[in-house]
Amino acid sequence: MALNFEINQDELFGLLEIGEPTLKKRLEDQEGIEGVMKKVCVDPKVGLRLSETQSGFKTRREKYGKNQFPEQPTKSFFTLVFEALQDSTLIILMISAVVSLVLGVTVEDPRTGWIEGTAILAAVVIVCLVTAINDYQKELQFRALNKVKDDVLVPVFRETEPGLSAAVNVSIHEINVGDIVLLSAGAKIPADGLVIFANELEVNESELTGEPKAIHKNKNENYILYGGTKVMTGEGRMVITGVGIKSQWGHARKNFTKPPDPTPLQLKLTDTANLIGIIGTVSAGLTLLVLVIQWVLKNMAMENGFSFESFVEVVDFLIIAITIIVVAVPEGLPLAVTISLAYSMKKMMKDMNLVRRLESCETMGNVTSICSDKTGTLTENQMTVVAGYFLDNYYKEIPEKFDDKIMEIFGEGVATNSKAFWDGKQAVGSQTECALVNLLMKLKYPYIKFQKENEDKIVKTFTFSSARKRMSTIVKKNGNYRMHMKGASEIVFGKCSHFMDKEGGAQKLNESKENEIKGLIQKMASSGLRTLTLAYKDFTKTGKETFDEPDQFEKDLICIAIVGIKDPVRKEVPRAVKECQNAGITVRMVTGDNIETASHIARECGILTDGKAIEGYQWRNLSDEERKKLVPELQVIARSSPNDKLILVKALKEMGEIVSVTGDGTNDAPALKEANVGLSMGITGTDVAKEASAIVILDDNFKSIVNAVLWGRCVYDNIRKFLQFQLTVNFVALVLAFVSAITKKGSPLKAVQMLWVNLIMDTLAALALGTEPPTRDLLNRKPYAKTDSLLSNKMIRNILTQGAYQLSVLFFILYFGGSFFHYDISIPEQQVHLYTILFNSFVLCQVFNELNSRKIHDELNIFQGLFKNAIFIGILIFIVAVQFLVVTFGGKFFSTTPLSLDEWIISISIGAASIPLRYVFRLIKVPIEASQLPKKSKAQKKED
Numbered sequence: 001m002a003l004n005f006e007i008n009q010d011e012l013f014g015l016l017e018i019g020e021p022t023l024k025k026r027l028e029d030q031e032g033i034e035g036v037m038k039k040v041c042v043d044p045k046v047g048l049r050l051s052e053t054q055s056g057f058k059t060r061r062e063k064y065g066k067n068q069f070p071e072q073p074t075k076s077f078f079t080l081v082f083e084a085l086q087d088s089t090l091i092i093l094m095i096s097a098v099v100s101l102v103l104g105v106t107v108e109d110p111r112t113g114w115i116e117g118t119a120i121l122a123a124v125v126i127v128c129l130v131t132a133i134n135d136y137q138k139e140l141q142f143r144a145l146n147k148v149k150d151d152v153l154v155p156v157f158r159e160t161e162p163g164l165s166a167a168v169n170v171s172i173h174e175i176n177v178g179d180i181v182l183l184s185a186g187a188k189i190p191a192d193g194l195v196i197f198a199n200e201l202e203v204n205e206s207e208l209t210g211e212p213k214a215i216h217k218n219k220n221e222n223y224i225l226y227g228g229t230k231v232m233t234g235e236g237r238m239v240i241t242g243v244g245i246k247s248q249w250g251h252a253r254k255n256f257t258k259p260p261d262p263t264p265l266q267l268k269l270t271d272t273a274n275l276i277g278i279i280g281t282v283s284a285g286l287t288l289l290v291l292v293i294q295w296v297l298k299n300m301a302m303e304n305g306f307s308f309e310s311f312v313e314v315v316d317f318l319i320i321a322i323t324i325i326v327v328a329v330p331e332g333l334p335l336a337v338t339i340s341l342a343y344s345m346k347k348m349m350k351d352m353n354l355v356r357r358l359e360s361c362e363t364m365g366n367v368t369s370i371c372s373d374k375t376g377t378l379t380e381n382q383m384t385v386v387a388g389y390f391l392d393n394y395y396k397e398i399p400e401k402f403d404d405k406i407m408e409i410f411g412e413g414v415a416t417n418s419k420a421f422w423d424g425k426q427a428v429g430s431q432t433e434c435a436l437v438n439l440l441m442k443l444k445y446p447y448i449k450f451q452k453e454n455e456d457k458i459v460k461t462f463t464f465s466s467a468r469k470r471m472s473t474i475v476k477k478n479g480n481y482r483m484h485m486k487g488a489s490e491i492v493f494g495k496c497s498h499f500m501d502k503e504g505g506a507q508k509l510n511e512s513k514e515n516e517i518k519g520l521i522q523k524m525a526s527s528g529l530r531t532l533t534l535a536y537k538d539f540t541k542t543g544k545e546t547f548d549e550p551d552q553f554e555k556d557l558i559c560i561a562i563v564g565i566k567d568p569v570r571k572e573v574p575r576a577v578k579e580c581q582n583a584g585i586t587v588r589m590v591t592g593d594n595i596e597t598a599s600h601i602a603r604e605c606g607i608l609t610d611g612k613a614i615e616g617y618q619w620r621n622l623s624d625e626e627r628k629k630l631v632p633e634l635q636v637i638a639r640s641s642p643n644d645k646l647i648l649v650k651a652l653k654e655m656g657e658i659v660s661v662t663g664d665g666t667n668d669a670p671a672l673k674e675a676n677v678g679l680s681m682g683i684t685g686t687d688v689a690k691e692a693s694a695i696v697i698l699d700d701n702f703k704s705i706v707n708a709v710l711w712g713r714c715v716y717d718n719i720r721k722f723l724q725f726q727l728t729v730n731f732v733a734l735v736l737a738f739v740s741a742i743t744k745k746g747s748p749l750k751a752v753q754m755l756w757v758n759l760i761m762d763t764l765a766a767l768a769l770g771t772e773p774p775t776r777d778l779l780n781r782k783p784y785a786k787t788d789s790l791l792s793n794k795m796i797r798n799i800l801t802q803g804a805y806q807l808s809v810l811f812f813i814l815y816f817g818g819s820f821f822h823y824d825i826s827i828p829e830q831q832v833h834l835y836t837i838l839f840n841s842f843v844l845c846q847v848f849n850e851l852n853s854r855k856i857h858d859e860l861n862i863f864q865g866l867f868k869n870a871i872f873i874g875i876l877i878f879i880v881a882v883q884f885l886v887v888t889f890g891g892k893f894f895s896t897t898p899l900s901l902d903e904w905i906i907s908i909s910i911g912a913a914s915i916p917l918r919y920v921f922r923l924i925k926v927p928i929e930a931s932q933l934p935k936k937s938k939a940q941k942k943e944d
Ligand SMILES: Nc1ncnc2c1ncn2[C@@H]1O[C@H](COP(=O)(O)OP(=O)(O)OP(=O)(O)O)[C@@H](O)[C@H]1O
Pocket: 373, 374, 375, 376, 430, 432, 433, 464, 465, 466, 467, 469, 470, 471, 486, 487, 488, 489, 530, 531, 532, 590, 591, 592, 593, 594
């Protein structure tokens, strides 16, 4: 079918221009919303045609564009290299290298004088390249992750089979002008458009206009919907008129994608890095000072005083000093965090965690308190009606068939008063409602037929909300009205004045009957069933009331039935809860369900032990003081409203806890935002909840939350591993340079060698240690406190002891190596040989100490999981291989000479000794941080 579009992009855009006073007139010119739909070739009863879907909407998109925003160009690789070059220490180093080059060639010896300067320049280039490659990859990765984050599914109404239209979920980028989009509470509007149907539809447009109050939308008055705004309540349908940059939203968000802000850990580390940098600079300054003084004294003592040639030496000193700074400045520290975060984000996706905010990765590791929903998170969200109260009889099991007396009204109640539907094979929609639909199908109730025939009898629906905990629908019935209500059993039953007796007649409730039925509710609930009461009432409308307010009808109802719905606990949950508790995290359940049901399930999960379970209204009415007193014991809040969750999060935070909270509904957004880490549900969560959250739990499963904790801890510990490694090298390199300078040994490690060491310990180590995968052991320790330093006492001990060992060996080679290895260090060639041994031992010490650094909590086995980390092994092999090449073929460039086999064995042994020594040093007891002390888990006790 040929598409004949009769309206163009600009005209459509003009229909909803913000601030334009003549919008109504413009719409009238296009013959109203109906006219617009006709002109963009869509029939609202059909949606976009199958033929168009099959052709990939080619013609339509040529005319109106795609719902995508042009990507911001990635920084080119050269820009990144250029940025890396702007580092001030590197610039000074390059200038010195050029000076050295010039002096070397002119003053020293034109044949060899160029080598040092060139080598340094080459090293600088390599450092820049590596930095740039890292930055580049990081950018690409975050981009890919951001793409996943922005790609939400939108329900649209389209022709799915010839002659048949249905709701299908499509990616937001696949939305076209002309698409009919279905809106429900919590959904984000995918693009600009016009309302074609609305029931209680309220939209929050604060993102676009700053107006915080939700705006009522309908077909006649406020009929414009802007992309990017959010449906707060109600439901509706819209036709899309503007996509991508040709939407108001697109105009507003031109400069939208910005790089992620630095995370708290990154900021903390930048501070640490700066401090280390300052220490390095001071040491370098001192070293330079000492060298220069010695040089002055030496030259003054000489007969012919200062020669021009001797100035070459000063340039050398300068280069060494700057190299010390380069080595000392831990550029790799922030880099390690980024690598570790990016790596974890990617892996977390496999563990069903979509990270929306980078910092939440690390915060998750320090969480002390998790407040979890029940339905779907702790339970499977597979609901079945297993028991019930029908025709004044309690059924422990649901029979094959019920009496017709009840089926009529019960069937009508479910069929008219729920959003779930039967798609031919299964029930689709909210699981609670699906349980009812499934029950009807099982009872052979002509559900589909009934729903079709009665569709237009529905006058008004008051949709379900967690705050009201019930849903009601008013239908036309024989000229009068009937209201069906279903919802939280005690609440709905509380509004009933009658029940249905065995004959299906309405009987007035007396006190004993009321208590009997309440007893049944309690009985079902305390065995873990979710209970739902269905009720109805007939009434005539006097004409005064409108159907806007549900409350006016909600009394004197007749109770039709009470059903008990089973939703089994996910089998992996009890273990996951246990793991959290071992990890020093308190798990609490906050649920909308009945207190008996909630307590039962909480006990099954291991959440409710010896603490308290209370109801939302009790919690709400406590004073701040009372609340704080209760919180340590509190384990379950039942019949909660989303606001109760918010109060809980605030209270916990005030008490110094780091709080993570789950939520799926639109109303959960404030609590999700308030928490340190908000977790939204990937399957049941609304767009609004997802946007308010820091992490989306893709499979809604509590176990995945534990995985997020695990990854968070992994990030934190990986950074600490890197820090321990880095500081050991720093410590040794600085002391070695300084001490050899003041003891007139010059500088045994040459500038180029140090630049290589810098590469090993910064970039390569960041990569190796930053990508260590998590082990379950991480859950055996308590969360670090906010006040804990990045360096634990154990780490400080490790740095000092390993550093002391390395220094003693290196000094031995420096001062006594000549006689030990039989080299005469007054002969330059032999001195180079000895210093090569020293350099080689130094590097190999780092290689083996990198293995030590894999475990920072005094774990027994440092090799645990090593072979699962290919990157780590690859990097170690790479370092050793390059080191071999540097030593053997480095020559004048690296100031090295090939070593004999014996000498290799000795250097390797020196390096390898650091591993057994770790076990010796491990015996030195240091005080344990307070955060790790109280109430140790069994696993930790065993280890100690
Ligand atoms: N579609 C519905 N129609 C009517 N009543 C419902 C519906 N869904 C749930 N209920 C009732 O409302 C109660 C609370 O639901 P609410 O949505 O607040 O909690 P939930 O989200 O299901 O549970 P949780 O908070 O543990 O995830 C349920 O116990 C049930 O009795």
